[in-house]
Amino acid sequence: MIVTLLLAGLLAAAPSPPDSARAARGARATAAAAHADSARAHAPAPAGRAAPADSARAAGAIPPFWQTRAERSGYRLTSDYDETMRYCRTLAAGTEWIKLQSYGSSGQGRDLPLLVVSKERAFTPEAARATGKPIILIQNGIHSGEIEGKDASLALLRDIAVLHTRESLLDHAILLVLPIFSVDAHERRGPYNRINQNGPEEMGWRTTPVGLNLNRDYLKVEAPEMRALISRVFTRWWPHLLVDDHTTDGADYRHDVTYGFNHGPGTPTAVDRWLSVAFESRVVPRLAAMGHLPAPYLEFRTGSDPLSGVDFGNSRPRYSTGYAPLQCRPAILVETHMLKPYETRVRATYDLLVALLEEINAHPRDLTDAVAAAEAEVIARGRERDPARREVVLASKTSDKSLPFAYKGVVAKLETSDIAGGPVPRYSTTPWDTIIPIYRDIVPTLTVRQPVGYVVPQEWTVCRDRLDMHGVRYRRFARGWADTVEVERVLEWSWDARPDQGHRPVTITRVATERRWRSYRPGDLWVPLDQRSAMIAVHLLEAQAPDGLAYWNAFDSALELKEYAEDYVMEPIARTMLAADSTLAREFRARLAADTAFAHSPARRLDFFYRRSRWADPEQNLIPVARALRAPPETVLAP
Numbered sequence: 107m108i109v110t111l112l113l114a115g116l117l118a119a120a121p122s123p124p125d126s127a128r129a130a131r132g133a134r135a136t137a138a139a140a141h142a143d144s145a146r147a148h149a150p151a152p153a154g155r156a157a158p159a160d161s162a163r164a165a166g167a168i169p170p171f172w173q174t175r176a177e178r179s180g181y182r183l184t185s186d187y188d189e190t191m192r193y194c195r196t197l198a199a200g201t202e203w204i205k206l207q208s209y210g211s212s213g214q215g216r217d218l219p220l221l222v223v224s225k226e227r228a229f230t231p232e233a234a235r236a237t238g239k240p241i242i243l244i245q246n247g248i249h250s251g252e253i254e255g256k257d258a259s260l261a262l263l264r265d266i267a268v269l270h271t272r273e274s275l276l277d278h279a280i281l282l283v284l285p286i287f288s289v290d291a292h293e294r295r296g297p298y299n300r301i302n303q304n305g306p307e308e309m310g311w312r313t314t315p316v317g318l319n320l321n322r323d324y325l326k327v328e329a330p331e332m333r334a335l336i337s338r339v340f341t342r343w344w345p346h347l348l349v350d351d352h353t354t355d356g357a358d359y360r361h362d363v364t365y366g367f368n369h370g371p372g373t374p375t376a377v378d379r380w381l382s383v384a385f386e387s388r389v390v391p392r393l394a395a396m397g398h399l400p401a402p403y404l405e406f407r408t409g410s411d412p413l414s415g416v417d418f419g420n421s422r423p424r425y426s427t428g429y430a431p432l433q434c435r436p437a438i439l440v441e442t443h444m445l446k447p448y449e450t451r452v453r454a455t456y457d458l459l460v461a462l463l464e465e466i467n468a469h470p471r472d473l474t475d476a477v478a479a480a481e482a483e484v485i486a487r488g489r490e491r492d493p494a495r496r497e498v499v500l501a502s503k504t505s506d507k508s509l510p511f512a513y514k515g516v517v518a519k520l521e522t523s524d525i526a527g528g529p530v531p532r533y534s535t536t537p538w539d540t541i542i543p544i545y546r547d548i549v550p551t552l553t554v555r556q557p558v559g560y561v562v563p564q565e566w567t568v569c570r571d572r573l574d575m576h577g578v579r580y581r582r583f584a585r586g587w588a589d590t591v592e593v594e595r596v597l598e599w600s601w602d603a604r605p606d607q608g609h610r611p612v613t614i615t616r617v618a619t620e621r622r623w624r625s626y627r628p629g630d631l632w633v634p635l636d637q638r639s640a641m642i643a644v645h646l647l648e649a650q651a652p653d654g655l656a657y658w659n660a661f662d663s664a665l666e667l668k669e670y671a672e673d674y675v676m677e678p679i680a681r682t683m684l685a686a687d688s689t690l691a692r693e694f695r696a697r698l699a700a701d702t703a704f705a706h707s708p709a710r711r712l713d714f715f716y717r718r719s720r721w722a723d724p725e726q727n728l729i730p731v732a733r734a735l736r737a738p739p740e741t742v743l744a745p
């Protein structure tokens with residue numbers, strides 16, 4: 107009690123924003139108070155100073171001790187990693203409802219912080235699940251130069267759990283908050299990291315120190331930060347919703363906050379419905395009523411031209427919003443507008459989180475039921491006996507059907523620039539309201555019929571690693587097993603001309619499915635698809651999946667030629683083959699007639715025969731993962 111009073115005195119007397127040293131002292135004092143009298147330590151706001159009705163709008167009314175660096179600096183600055191960690195520790199010490207955890211280490215060895223927020227102190231995945239409440243994962247700073255989510259989240263957690271001005275938001279939810287995800291990039295601070303962005307004065311960098319963009323890494327899980335997030339947060343807590351806070355680039359307009367999510371074919375029905383009904387029909391209008399101008403993510407069909415219409419399509423599973431639905435969960439991309447001042451952007455993010463948590467607080471079961479229904483849908487597909495009912499969408503685009511959208515732009519004109527040698531938009535501050543088309547009707551561009559399950563030879567360790575990371579359930583063979591299975595033969599493929607994420611991705615444009623008799627060994631993997639993560643397995647293992655293992659070069663060695671024939675060895679064999687096989691001879695002549703380059707290449711002409719000879723590699727161009735035609739019997743599987 108005495109400690110609490112002393113602390114209150116310290117807070118009331120604090121004349122100016124605390125420097126780091128004072129914040130650290132405060133953390134210790136608060137921790138001591140929490141230890142001495144945890145109930146009283148909840149609200150160290152000075153007596154006689156009523157908590158503001160809307161904390162984020164009245165930073166001046168927040169006790170100086172509890173102000174974030176952004177609030178204390180009038181939103182000129184944001185805290186660095188060390189100060190953020192101190193603030194997190196202070197939060198955790200100032201309330202019983204918050205626990206600071208580490209879920210791993212970054213490439214440079216920094217702790218990856220996770221704040222778990224729960225009124226019932228359900229600080230483990232098991233305890234959280236036992237409450238039956240929705241678990242919401244709020245992720246900030248995956249692009250750490252786009253950091254308003256951190257300042258909004260820290261203020262919101264303080265308002266919920268310390269100042270108690272918004273504590274009801276926690277009545278029906280458990281929050282997992284990543285204050286900064288890309289922590290190393292967050293410390294590559296500078297004023298010149300984002301040329302389009304209006305503050306804070308210094309900000310972090312887009313990629314990790316080894317140049318990986320974490321928001322391209324969800325399905326391929328190569329960066330240590332993403333591997334920690336997926337294996338130690340996502341697939342342990344199984345959050346019901348992922349919120350991914352960013353700052354956009356792109357055109358100028360008046361909308362201060364835009365959002366994205368995957369929808370339509372490829373997204374589980376119940377997840378699609380929750381995003382449309384709960385988020386877009388209730389949260390977005392609520393956000394507008396709070397004074398914002400929300401809009402779907404404003405990616406125009408043509409450059410920065412709004413009149414070309416908004417393309418509200420889907421993201422591939424390398425992105426947060428593409429990944430979570432494959433795990434039967436909705437994900438919401440939040441993009442504040444980079445040209446708005448930092449304060450405006452922090453408040454937009456804060457208010458969006460408030461509106462979202464109000465919705466979840468009012469209808470918590472809508473979210474948990476949607477996730478349960480999505481899981482049931484995916485599991486049922488895995489048990490479907492009719493192959494025609496096992497279709498999975500791997501890629502999609504928007505059709506040319508459009509809806510009207512009330513766009514809040516600014517008047518702009520195109521001026522011809524002698525420097526650029528072409529037109530450059532010049533934006534004014536004059537409002538321009540117009541109706542533009544929004545394209546949000548999704549049509550599949552690539553679907554596959556998922557098999558009963560996949561069989562993965564154990565030596566392809568990269569497959570097992572990814573399945574483990576994503577929580578995909580599989581079983582090992584305890585005994586040998588042989589069966590006819592489907593394998594995919596790659597007929598046409600190319601390496602992308604430009605590197606991407608340190609890869610030269612492989613685009614496979616044509617495959618043939620072949621039936622082969624295959625023998626499997628004890629230790630090989632059986633991946634059944636009657637499980638919640640089935641779509642992850644399909645997107646990893648299908649040859650043409652847009653972000654699959656084949657795309658990210660995991661199977662390149664299967665596409666390389668290993669043995670070959672010298673011309674003086676092959677030519678006599680080719681002559682014998684031609685004499686013995688009239689069908690082959692016809693095929694050869696047809697090829698010579700149809701393909702001039704082939705006809706003029708002695709190497710390719712002889713290779714034609716080598717690949718059809720007994721010496722050809724039977725595994726050449728075959729994806730090593732097989733599509734099972736039936737499940738292996740229980741007797742050959744390890745328990």
Ligand SMILES: [Zn+2]
Pocket residue numbers: 249252352353
């Ligand atoms: Zn971003």
